[in-house]
Amino acid sequence: MSAERVPVRFYQVGSFAVGNRLVSADRRNAQSDPQRANSLTSGHRACAGCGEALGARYALDAATRVTNGQLVAVNATGCLEVFSTPYPETSWQLPWLHSLFANSPSVATGVAAGLRSLGKSEVRVVAQGGDGGTADIGMGALSGMFERNDDVLYICYDNEAYMNTGVQRSSATPGAARTATTDVVGEHPGNVFGTGKFVPAIAMAHEIPYVATASVADLFDLETKVERAMSMHGARYLHILVPCPLGWGSASSDTIRLSRLAEETGLFPVFEAENGELTGSRTIRHRVPVEEYLRLQRRFSHLFTREGEVKDVATVARIQAIADRNIRRYRLSEEVS
Amino acid sequence: MSDDRPFAITLPVGSSLANKTGNWRVERPVYVERQPPCTTVCPASEDVQRWLFHAEEGDYESAWRVIMEKNPLPAVMGRACFHPCEGSCNRAQLDEAVGINAVERFLGDRALEAGWTVPVSASDSGRKILIIGSGPAGLSAAYFLRLDGHDVTIYESAALPGGMMRYGIPAYRLPRDVVDAEIARLVEMGVTIETEHSVEDAAIAMADGGFDAVFVAVGAQKGRHYDIPSGDASRVMDAVSMLRDFEAGDEPVLGRRVVVYGGGDTAMDAARSATRLGAREAIVVYRRTRDRMPAHDEEIADAMAEGVQMRWLTTIRSAQSDRVMVERMTLDDSGAAVGTGEFDELEADSLVLALGQDTDLGLLENVEGVERVDGTIVVDEHQRTGRRGFFAGGDAANIGANDRTLTGAIGQGRAAARAITAFLAGREPERDPELDPAGFDRVNPWYYSDADRTMRPRLEAARRRNTFAEVVSGLTVDDALFEARRCLSCGNCFECDNCFGVCPDNAVIKLGAGAGYQFNYDYCKGCGICVAECPCGAIDLVPEHR
Ligand SMILES: Cc1cc2nc3c(=O)[nH]c(=O)nc-3n(C[C@H](O)[C@H](O)[C@H](O)COP(=O)(O)OP(=O)(O)OC[C@H]3O[C@@H](n4cnc5c(N)ncnc54)[C@H](O)[C@@H]3O)c2cc1C
Ligand SMILES: Cc1ncc(C[n+]2csc(CCOP(=O)(O)OP(=O)(O)O)c2C)c(N)n1
Ligand code: SF4
Ligand SMILES: [Mg+2]
Numbered sequence: 001m002s003a004e005r006v007p008v009r010f011y012q013v014g015s016f017a018v019g020n021r022l023v024s025a026d027r028r029n030a031q032s033d034p035q036r037a038n039s040l041t042s043g044h045r046a047c048a049g050c051g052e053a054l055g056a057r058y059a060l061d062a063a064t065r066v067t068n069g070q071l072v073a074v075n076a077t078g079c080l081e082v083f084s085t086p087y088p089e090t091s092w093q094l095p096w097l098h099s100l101f102a103n104s105p106s107v108a109t110g111v112a113a114g115l116r117s118l119g120k121s122e123v124r125v126v127a128q129g130g131d132g133g134t135a136d137i138g139m140g141a142l143s144g145m146f147e148r149n150d151d152v153l154y155i156c157y158d159n160e161a162y163m164n165t166g167v168q169r170s171s172a173t174p175g176a177a178r179t180a181t182t183d184v185v186g187e188h189p190g191n192v193f194g195t196g197k198f199v200p201a202i203a204m205a206h207e208i209p210y211v212a213t214a215s216v217a218d219l220f221d222l223e224t225k226v227e228r229a230m231s232m233h234g235a236r237y238l239h240i241l242v243p244c245p246l247g248w249g250s251a252s253s254d255t256i257r258l259s260r261l262a263e264e265t266g267l268f269p270v271f272e273a274e275n276g277e278l279t280g281s282r283t284i285r286h287r288v289p290v291e292e293y294l295r296l297q298r299r300f301s302h303l304f305t306r307e308g309e310v311k312d313v314a315t316v317a318r319i320q321a322i323a324d325r326n327i328r329r330y331r332l333s334e335e336v337s
Numbered sequence: 338m339s340d341d342r343p344f345a346i347t348l349p350v351g352s353s354l355a356n357k358t359g360n361w362r363v364e365r366p367v368y369v370e371r372q373p374p375c376t377t378v379c380p381a382s383e384d385v386q387r388w389l390f391h392a393e394e395g396d397y398e399s400a401w402r403v404i405m406e407k408n409p410l411p412a413v414m415g416r417a418c419f420h421p422c423e424g425s426c427n428r429a430q431l432d433e434a435v436g437i438n439a440v441e442r443f444l445g446d447r448a449l450e451a452g453w454t455v456p457v458s459a460s461d462s463g464r465k466i467l468i469i470g471s472g473p474a475g476l477s478a479a480y481f482l483r484l485d486g487h488d489v490t491i492y493e494s495a496a497l498p499g500g501m502m503r504y505g506i507p508a509y510r511l512p513r514d515v516v517d518a519e520i521a522r523l524v525e526m527g528v529t530i531e532t533e534h535s536v537e538d539a540a541i542a543m544a545d546g547g548f549d550a551v552f553v554a555v556g557a558q559k560g561r562h563y564d565i566p567s568g569d570a571s572r573v574m575d576a577v578s579m580l581r582d583f584e585a586g587d588e589p590v591l592g593r594r595v596v597v598y599g600g601g602d603t604a605m606d607a608a609r610s611a612t613r614l615g616a617r618e619a620i621v622v623y624r625r626t627r628d629r630m631p632a633h634d635e636e637i638a639d640a641m642a643e644g645v646q647m648r649w650l651t652t653i654r655s656a657q658s659d660r661v662m663v664e665r666m667t668l669d670d671s672g673a674a675v676g677t678g679e680f681d682e683l684e685a686d687s688l689v690l691a692l693g694q695d696t697d698l699g700l701l702e703n704v705e706g707v708e709r710v711d712g713t714i715v716v717d718e719h720q721r722t723g724r725r726g727f728f729a730g731g732d733a734a735n736i737g738a739n740d741r742t743l744t745g746a747i748g749q750g751r752a753a754a755r756a757i758t759a760f761l762a763g764r765e766p767e768r769d770p771e772l773d774p775a776g777f778d779r780v781n782p783w784y785y786s787d788a789d790r791t792m793r794p795r796l797e798a799a800r801r802r803n804t805f806a807e808v809v810s811g812l813t814v815d816d817a818l819f820e821a822r823r824c825l826s827c828g829n830c831f832e833c834d835n836c837f838g839v840c841p842d843n844a845v846i847k848l849g850a851g852a853g854y855q856f857n858y859d860y861c862k863g864c865g866i867c868v869a870e871c872p873c874g875a876i877d878l879v880p881e882h883r
Pocket of ligand 2: 052077078079080101102129130131132133134159161162163164165170
């Protein structure tokens, strides 16, 4: 996938770092450009180390670049909206609209229709929201947007809970995770297993032109996917994993490391699909057991002893089984593809 | 409400740039420069990483000029240095050490092909310096003193300059045209070398020539002898004399079977040279075990690959014209070799003693104030002897740290030059800046690409080429570029843009190629992502003081 990934031609940072003075400018990430759009500019009130703020800038800067700035963003309620726009300030450096928690897909559909009727079809529309806004309250609106194949790229910033209102469980919260509404009490502490939904798979079931997942740990991959999405028309869906230091109970400096571990364990499968079919997967580079990912987060601390040894072996094994299944299902390893 | 607002905009909008989130910070990131291990262990203090940086871009001339800031003989050192840098290289913890020595040789050879030289930009100081001995220590001092604008003269007793680079290290490891070319460059820079000028008394030579300072770099020329009962017809010689005679065109008569006594690099060179001089059999006899041999592993391996035989735990008791009597040894509890009383005979037409070298300090006998201990000159960390204006270095000045290598000699030559210039100016010499170490624990290995399988064989072939002088092609341009790019740049920014990219607050300012980055503390919240994601550990997080 990301078919153009530069083959490794030398050892020093290759194409993993943001830039690389040893490769030509067109091979560098958009984020390495001092003239990048900074769609989400400084002064926003996201927590230190917020993955959502980072993911939004990555994605919208890439989209701005490929559309030459002809871009409108529609935002659902959630951290991204709240931390960026406390009146009278805004951090957005592109036309940006907020209506409600549930309706950003419908609003975006309307914006796209309005632009079309004004004859401004060169202006493209992005809708964005958190996992709560996407998987839960906005699900109906989103499904409708998919089903009508409206010309919108919908981006979900998945931090696996309702962060803005104080870390309540969403249907994207993983099993065993502690949230304000899934306390670590009883026989099965934390969130229950076997519930929830994986929206990328739901999007694929709509057989829309393009569905992809990405994370803030692999910028090259993320930017390539935004570019690919913007090269198409119709309903497109991008699901980006964005660690939340506050909600996950992780060090603010670990945001990218956690995304990377989510990918390298297999817990967060990175792939892309067209018209409902898997077309590419990001293969795991150095596979790691899930406890290395879980151990760094307080929301999973009940699975470990104080010293960091696995305490709840059965639950960790269950999470490992999910990772293993993802690896098979989304072909995340060269051995299984 | 003014009317210049866009349609449907009811409230005036301000930018969040008004909100200086920097005041949330409890820790602040700062860019640092750290000392990579390759430099820390280099006896010549070469800035390996800094010259590899230029080589990575294919800017070989700049790379070479960085080497020349510390070492005037890159083509020589790219061949004969024992490269402790590679032994300490952090990359070894990822896959394999960077082939630093091979790249240095590549750069040194490029410079000779292209005729690059270093301009003397300092104006003439009007001071005259005498250097005694034209080995690496003397040549290095001469070079740096010339760059400081002094008038430099070397007195050398031998017919040709170079010291052990010419009369010790065999030509199959260090071709003489390379030595000649690098010395010629120094001569072109204005260094005067008077060969066949043996100094009998250093103080008189200094006074007679009107010199302001003298650097004694006479090396250690006398091969150590050891009292072995030997018959009249036996041929016993020391290794340095043998190698020197051979180089001077005076081929030593060794016979078909040669026994070399000793376990250092000189023993290996003597044995390997003996096979090249026609000996059918060369046997190295060493008192202790292989792991205790002072010779470098590569040298031992090469010698054995060439058919040199090793007799460990063996000592020589007597020598006859056609054989030597040896005793088998054993190591006692303290690790010392002791005899077992078991004797054996080895057929031998000659016996070569490689037991170390001593310095002939006759030229200092009547010079007051220059202290000597164990046959070497006592100097301080700036190569100063106890006598004003008298400096010494290289093999002749064996301060504890001096492990008697070319590289050590070059480092001491530079230190002496700096001290002499300071002395002439009436001030204390400066030191190289000391930086905190750049350990592997600071590296984020994720960002460095894995060894590509197709690349590996090439890499190993390149290594081999450098080790076996028979295949002396050195690195190709592609290999050199590739090898240089394997450097992790431990502890120092190499402009990968990661910090600039990963900041959720856009609080990193990119200053442009070569200028690095700056933090914008107005907005930096101190999350530390840049620190964690810096591939090479060039950012520290320090507590904020308010
Ligand atoms: C066989 C052998 C192999 C070696 N291989 C290596 C190697 O691979 N790598 C490495 O790093 N090191 C090696 N070494 C060690 C290295 O050669 C020495 O450490 C280094 O040459 C010391 O440099 P120097 O300038 O102090 O002395 P030298 O190189 O010995 O030079 C001293 C010079 O002073 C001259 N001189 C002496 N007395 C007088 C006088 N009274 N008047 C005028 N001139 C005088 C001598 O003729 C000589 O030219 C080897 C040594 C030997 C013997
Ligand atoms: C209809 C409605 N219900 C509830 C809320 C309160 N609310 C605001 S943001 C939010 C949670 C957002 O969670 P998510 O979509 O995951 O975004 P995050 O803050 O985690 O980025 C909630 C419940 C609301 N604004 N509107
Ligand atoms: S709560 Fe989480 S998502 Fe919200 S601003 Fe803080 S880190 Fe970002
Ligand atoms: Mg959320």
